[in-house]
Amino acid sequence: MTSDDGRMTPWPEVEISTDVQPAPVLPTLRGGPEFAELHTAQRLLQDRLAGAALPPELAKDVTERLLDITDLLAQHQVAEADRHDGWRPDLPGRGHPLLPPYVIDDEDATTLRGRVTFTRFYLGGNGASHGGAQPLLFDDVLGRIVNIHQAGVARTAFLTVNYRRITPLDVELRFDASLDRVDGRKRWGSARLLDPSGTVLADAEGLFLLLLEGQP
Numbered sequence: 001m002t003s004d005d006g007r008m009t010p011w012p013e014v015e016i017s018t019d020v021q022p023a024p025v026l027p028t029l030r031g032g033p034e035f036a037e038l039h040t041a042q043r044l045l046q047d048r049l050a051g052a053a054l055p056p057e058l059a060k061d062v063t064e065r066l067l068d069i070t071d072l073l074a075q076h077q078v079a080e081a082d083r084h085d086g087w088r089p090d091l092p093g094r095g096h097p098l099l100p101p102y103v104i105d106d107e108d109a110t111t112l113r114g115r116v117t118f119t120r121f122y123l124g125g126n127g128a129s130h131g132g133a134q135p136l137l138f139d140d141v142l143g144r145i146v147n148i149h150q151a152g153v154a155r156t157a158f159l160t161v162n163y164r165r166i167t168p169l170d171v172e173l174r175f176d177a178s179l180d181r182v183d184g185r186k187r188w189g190s191a192r193l194l195d196p197s198g199t200v201l202a203d204a205e206g207l208f209l210l211l212l213e214g215q216p
Contacts, residue, residue: 029088029090030083030084030087030088031084031088031095035084035088035095036088036090036091036095039085039088039091039095039097042097043092043097043101043119043121046097046119046121047119047120047121050120050121050123051120051123085097089104093140094140098136099136099137099140100116100118100122100133100136100137101116101117101119102114102115102116102137102140102141102175103115103116104141104144107144107145107148109149109179110145110149110178110179111145111176111177111178111179112141112144112145112176112177112178113174113175113176113177114141114174114175114176115172115173115174115175116137116172116173116175116193117170117171117172117173118133118167118168118169118170118171118173119169119170120169120170122169123169127168127169128166128167128168128169129166129167129168129169131163133167134161134163134167134193134201134202134204135159135161135204137175137193138159138161138177138191138193138202138204138206139156139159139206141175141177141191142156142159142177142189142190142191142204142206142208143155143156143208144177145177145178145179145189146179146187146188146189146206146208147208149179150179150182150187152210152211153210153211154185154187154208154209154210154211155208155209155211156206156207156208157186157206157207157208157209158206158207159204159205159206160204160205160206161202161203161204162202162203162204163201163202164199164200164201164202164203165195165199165200165201165202166201167193167201167202168195171195171196172196173193173194173195173196173201174193174194174195174196175191175192175193175194176191176192176194177189177190177191177192178190178191184210185209185210185212186207186208186209186210187207187208187209187210188205188206188207188208189205189206189208190203190204190205190206191203191204191206192204
């Protein structure tokens, strides 16, 4: 739980199960090292495209090349359950192209900590990260901490983000998240984003609801 000044305060009562163990890590990561290299190149492309102002003829040439690549990729589309992106915990942002490139340094049943750098792709204006990037980070890391050591799957019911200060680009920032309370199907979590000095840039509180049988 987060106070008005950005400090995290504990809930008075915490009833959290730690009996459920996370699924075992597969010995072979999806896509192997080739997907890891592809993902790195994809993130670099996003950053370069976001910062590019091309002359008309070059823009046409780049467009044609990208369309050729999309035609090639179209031949290898798979079902959601078989995809590689989003299923690579060893890669920044789980290898998901939408997520900020965060990495988790340590975690236990109720807390996790990690690092993230918002690159040029996440520019909003005046050198600051777009305000929509922080909720993406918070939603993903909170979704992990409320689910990974608990039974079943809980989805986001609401997420409240407080913007305390401007989030800079190209600076390695720290974040932490915690599972604060569990009450039946309801799971509450909170998270913070901090600069290298420890100043809170943004914080969030979220409620996640355990899905009923048959819910997608």
